[in-house]
Amino acid sequence: MAMLPCTAAFLLLSFLQTVRIADSQSFIGINYGQVADNLPPPSATAKLLQSTSIQKVRIYGSDPAIIKALANTGIGIVIGTANGDIPGLASDPGFAKSWISTNVLPFYPASNIILVTVGNEVLTSSDQNLKNKLLPAMQNVQKALKDASLEGKIKVSTVHAMEVLGQSEPPSSGSFDPSYGDLMKGLLEFNSANGSPFAINPYPYFAYTSDTRPETLAFCLFQPNAGRMDGNTKINYMNMFDAQVDAVYSALNSMGFKNVEIVVAETGWPYKGDDNEVGASIENAKAYNGNLIAHLRSMVGTPLMPGKSVDTYLFALYDEDLKPGPGSERSFGLFKPDLTMVYDAGLSKSNQTQPPAAAPPAPAPPAATTTTSTTASTASSSKRWSVFWYVVWDFL
Numbered sequence: 296m297a298m299l300p301c302t303a304a305f306l307l308l309s310f311l312q313t314v315r316i317a318d319s320q321s322f323i324g325i326n327y328g329q330v331a332d333n334l335p336p337p338s339a340t341a342k343l344l345q346s347t348s349i350q351k352v353r354i355y356g357s358d359p360a361i362i363k364a365l366a367n368t369g370i371g372i373v374i375g376t377a378n379g380d381i382p383g384l385a386s387d388p389g390f391a392k393s394w395i396s397t398n399v400l401p402f403y404p405a406s407n408i409i410l411v412t413v414g415n416e417v418l419t420s421s422d423q424n425l426k427n428k429l430l431p432a433m434q435n436v437q438k439a440l441k442d443a444s445l446e447g448k449i450k451v452s453t454v455h456a457m458e459v460l461g462q463s464e465p466p467s468s469g470s471f472d473p474s475y476g477d478l479m480k481g482l483l484e485f486n487s488a489n490g491s492p493f494a495i496n497p498y499p500y501f502a503y504t505s506d507t508r509p510e511t512l513a514f515c516l517f518q519p520n521a522g523r524m525d526g527n528t529k530i531n532y533m534n535m536f537d538a539q540v541d542a543v544y545s546a547l548n549s550m551g552f553k554n555v556e557i558v559v560a561e562t563g564w565p566y567k568g569d570d571n572e573v574g575a576s577i578e579n580a581k582a583y584n585g586n587l588i589a590h591l592r593s594m595v596g597t598p599l600m601p602g603k604s605v606d607t608y609l610f611a612l613y614d615e616d617l618k619p620g621p622g623s624e625r626s627f628g629l630f631k632p633d634l635t636m637v638y639d640a641g642l643s644k645s646n647q648t649q650p651p652a653a654a655p656p657a658p659a660p661p662a663a664t665t666t667t668s669t670t671a672s673t674a675s676s677s678k679r680w681s682v683f684w685y686v687v688w689d690f691l
Contacts, residue, residue: 322591323642324351324371324608325629326561327361330615333632337364340612343634344370347642353560353608355415357398366405373560373608374398375412375454376436381425384413384432391435395443408449411436412494412560416456418475418482429453430481437489450491453482454560457497457539460546465525466532466599469542470549483552492558492606495543499535499583500564500574507573516579517586530598536562536587537597544599556606562587563610566637568623575623577638584609584629584640609640 327340334340341364344352353373354361365372376384376394383390399408413433417425437451459479461472471479486493499515513520515535522531523538532538540557547555564583568575591604614628614637629637 321350322604322606323349323588324353324373324606325349326563326608326611327352327354328611328613328615328618329355329358330618331613332617334613335632335634337361339634341365341368341370343630344368346644348644349642351409351606351608352612353412359398359402362398362402362406362408365407366402369407371407371409373410373412374408376414376432378414378417378420378425381414381417381428381432384435385428386431388435388438391432391439392442395436395439395445399440399445399449400443403445403449410450410452410492411440413451413453415454416496417453418478419456419458426478430478430485433482433485437485447490451489452486452491452494452558454494454496457495457543459495460542463539463542463546465523465527466538466541467525467527467530467545469545471546480550483547483550483555486555487552492556493543493547493552494558494560495540496561497536497539497543497559498562499539502535503574504572512574512579516582517590518582528598532598534590536590540605541597541599544597557600559605559607561608561610563627565623565626566628567626569621572621572623575626581638581640588641 325344335343337358337360340361344365345368349370351371351373352361352365353375355375356377357374362372362374380390380394384394399411402408413436414425414429417429420426433451433453437446440446440449440451459471459475460469461474462468462470483493485491503511503515510520512518514523514533517534517536520533522533524531532541540559543557544553547553547557564580565572565575566577566580587607587609591607594602594604596603597605609629611627611629613630613632614625616625618624629640629642631637
């Protein structure tokens, strides 16, 4: 009988650990792009996802086959409107209602749609009319959800490139580019009023391509390094991801919206590239994604947001072999079309109970060498800002 209290305590601790592990997985999502001609059927992809610790999927449109395939899996689904749909959504509430009726109502709640993203990286595009129409489009989509009694169940937001930041050196001084002015303020007021996230696309990989020193690579890959000191807060940042996310947090705080949730809509590292693309390798991709996943699971958070892991959507589920641009653009996938892993980033369910490795691998040396509702994934679109950001924030 004396053993029973100890046994009960052990079982309770085991249960709490299991709950914590399961909870930590909810922060890990993945981007499911479709600019390819060799992808497996959505039904096979749904089974693949269920064999992993991935709990959320972002698609760049509203493909009904994918949404149906994910029904009754419990996986959270982010769907999106095309940038080209924004003018119509902004000017015609009826179009927004029709969009929700077509792309949400037939599937929800069996398919766990959690967020509708209106456009992708609109503010940093060159189309001023599109920028001006973005907020009205979001408002009409929000109203359509409310009319369908889905307000609060499905959120509405948009996805931003890191170029929306005008200052980020150091992270505590992060602020939005003043040229976005009232446009950004209106979007943040919308996020705050509706409890929707501020979605952003940080890519440490592109920062590394502008400064290929070994210490920079280690900083980007969550590997041992001297860190980068924020002179204002005296915080020594140990990885680029935390620094970029905290710069966004500071920008939100500077405008009075520190309570708006940050979601990382895209981040990743290519496992190969053209001969002149430094850093694109299996070793580096595995280190970045694997160490990022371990970092998220630790629930440590960032220095300015401790104890909370930011929802993060890895880029990407599969390679997209029809995407234009350099070779790296077609080499971000974590899984092959035959459903095997390109490399093991620790996403299988057998990995989720294992603690992170005590010491990350040494940095790899740089190499010398759909439908109208779909918005293409754009990993390279954040490149210019990421390069600028790292160059100006090069701490000694």
